[in-house]
Amino acid sequence: MTWSLALALCLLISVVPVAAQTPGDVQITLNELSYSFSEALYFELELTAPQPVERLVLYYGLDAKPLWRRIYPVFEQGNGLTVEHVEELEPGQFAPGEVLRAYWRLEFTDGTVYTTPVMRITYADDRFSWRSLSGSVVDLHYYGNAGRQAADLLVSAQQAQARLSNDVGVATDRRLQVYLYNSPRDMSGALSQRSEVYDSMVTTLGVAMSDDTLLLLGSDDNVELTLAHELSHLIVGLATDNPYAGLPRWLDEGLAMYAEGELPRANQIALDRAIEQDALLTVRSMSSYSGQAEQVDLYYGAAYSVVDYLLQTYGRNNMRALLVEFARGSLQEDALQRVYGFGLDQLDAEWRISLGLQPREPEAHASTSTLVGARVGSTLCPPLWS
Numbered sequence: 108m109t110w111s112l113a114l115a116l117c118l119l120i121s122v123v124p125v126a127a128q129t130p131g132d133v134q135i136t137l138n139e140l141s142y143s144f145s146e147a148l149y150f151e152l153e154l155t156a157p158q159p160v161e162r163l164v165l166y167y168g169l170d171a172k173p174l175w176r177r178i179y180p181v182f183e184q185g186n187g188l189t190v191e192h193v194e195e196l197e198p199g200q201f202a203p204g205e206v207l208r209a210y211w212r213l214e215f216t217d218g219t220v221y222t223t224p225v226m227r228i229t230y231a232d233d234r235f236s237w238r239s240l241s242g243s244v245v246d247l248h249y250y251g252n253a254g255r256q257a258a259d260l261l262v263s264a265q266q267a268q269a270r271l272s273n274d275v276g277v278a279t280d281r282r283l284q285v286y287l288y289n290s291p292r293d294m295s296g297a298l299s300q301r302s303e304v305y306d307s308m309v310t311t312l313g314v315a316m317s318d319d320t321l322l323l324l325g326s327d328d329n330v331e332l333t334l335a336h337e338l339s340h341l342i343v344g345l346a347t348d349n350p351y352a353g354l355p356r357w358l359d360e361g362l363a364m365y366a367e368g369e370l371p372r373a374n375q376i377a378l379d380r381a382i383e384q385d386a387l388l389t390v391r392s393m394s395s396y397s398g399q400a401e402q403v404d405l406y407y408g409a410a411y412s413v414v415d416y417l418l419q420t421y422g423r424n425n426m427r428a429l430l431v432e433f434a435r436g437s438l439q440e441d442a443l444q445r446v447y448g449f450g451l452d453q454l455d456a457e458w459r460i461s462l463g464l465q466p467r468e469p470e471a472h473a474s475t476s477t478l479v480g481a482r483v484g485s486t487l488c489p490p491l492w493s
Contacts, residue, residue, distance in 0.1 A: 135154045159215065160184060163180060167209035168207070199299030203320070205317065207228050235251070276430075277346045343430070349433070364407055416461050
């Protein structure tokens with residue numbers, strides 16, 4: 108089939124289909140939505156009606172989201188209508204397994220309006236023949252000869268989930284989808300492209316494509332740690348989701364490192380060295396990522412250490428209460444005060460004392476509310492966790 112690319116104006120709006128007066132007998136002979144993975148969506152509509160169509164609008168979006176994209180295709184007016192629209196996609200624009208929906212709205216010359224039935228399609232990565240294993244929360248999808256690895260990873264996912272539930276008090280009732288890719292080349296077809304230089308130098312080990320979907324590179328030696336780390340981001344993210352603010356990075360990354368289990372050796376070495384040299388990062392500075400590459404191992408080791416201190420000293424119930432505060436949209440200073448009775452500076456002082464260091468001299472500093480950004484999809488790229 109030859110597709111003509113219709114001219115379109117795309118706007119993000121919040122709208123739902125509503126019942127409309129119909130102009131009589133509208134006969135739909137074709138109403139179809141299809142796709143080429145990471146390339147394009149294809150929309151087709153054929154119908155006849157007693158009145159000529161004067162205005163035609165196509166709406167589409169994710170089934171799980173209230174936002175719709177509105178498109179105005181070019182068409183020829185008449186009682187019979189045949190229209191095709193191609194919506195080009197960027198790689199990684201939609202996560203594998205997401206459900207897309209679409210419908211058309213037609214306005215006729217006599218002023219009547221007709222909306223077509225809503226079409227739905229599952230946007231699968233159909234380059235591969237997927238099989239699935241399911242745990243209590245995680246559905247792990249794999250292809251090829253990765254069945255044994257997938258089974259082992261599902262056990263690792265269950266263990267990470269149990270650590271978060273038992274030790275931290277955070278869980279989710281949402282099904283989490285994990286897609287296991289066998290090679291960087293296979294996985295790249297499902298990922299957003301950054302730049303040719305970046306993509307040639309950096310291998311993505313794991314990335315959250317949506318709030319419940321994770322892509323995972325199975326060929327990496329640390330795939331189990333990556334899975335635990337990124338699952339924590341999904342579970343904690345769902346538990347604290349709010350329209351106001353994201354988690355401070357030290358807490359989000361500290362919990363993700365905690366979900367891995369034992370602190371990795373590189374992070375432990377960096378943390379021990381910083382303690383020995385009295386060169387720890389401040390908790391306040393860890394509210395956002397360090398911009399210095401040489402501090403990456405220390406950053407994640409320190410974030411783990413702060414979270415471990417809070418859990419060991421004040422327990423899981425208080426940690427759960429802290430996450431509830433963030434789910435309400437509280438800023439970190441306010442959330443800490445409400446749950447623990449102290450703010451960032453006292454947390455920093457107590458944490459240092461627990462490691463055998465003296466508290467820092469008090470400093471004047473700006474509000475940390477500007478340091479906490481909105482949550483974004485998390486990606487693990489060596490040597491960085493995110």
